[in-house]
Amino acid sequence: MEYEVQHCTRHCSTTGREFAPGDEYYSALIEDGDELKRLDFALEAWPGPPENAVGWWKSRLPQRNTAKKHWAPNDVMLDFWDRLADDPDKKDMRYVLTLLLVRRRVFRLEEERRQPNGLEVMVVYCPRRDATYEIPAVMPDQDRIEQIQDELAALLQ
Secondary structure, three states: OOOOOOOOOEOOOOOOOOOOOOOEEEEEEEEEEEEEEEEEHHHHHHOOOOOOEEEEEEEEEOOOOOOOOOOOOOOOHHHHHHHHHHOOOHHHHHHHHHHHHHHHOOEEEEEEEEEOOEEEEEEEEEEOOOEEEEOOOOOOOHHHHHHEEEEEEHHHH
16 A cells, blocks of 8 residues: 655644744644545644654755755666675675665565574565566664665765
């Protein structure tokens, strides 16, 4: 089941104040009949998550002068993803790149399951290649996350 979540309204649902670039705000998804509705709140107007909230998060409106990052084309990212399969020390990076490719809709998440040995595996399908892959869920620690972000940004932006 997929839901279309609208972008930030750039206005506080409570006060009507327009958010300025760099402002932090809270967003909440609430059930409204058969749909999800997004509400955005200024920090000072955040009452906590609404009763019927499906989820909520804190975010920041980007600065206008911030250059938007442009990722490499999907084929370049897929080639890099293939090369990571041969490097056992980069399993965590391949997992993170898999998540990015799912987000970009290059891969489609089919299922997540636990193998008999306890290892969690993410099963993804690539329509472009008509192939299914099982990717071990190797969650990096916080220090490694920053290293992976920097390395992927340097290679793929």
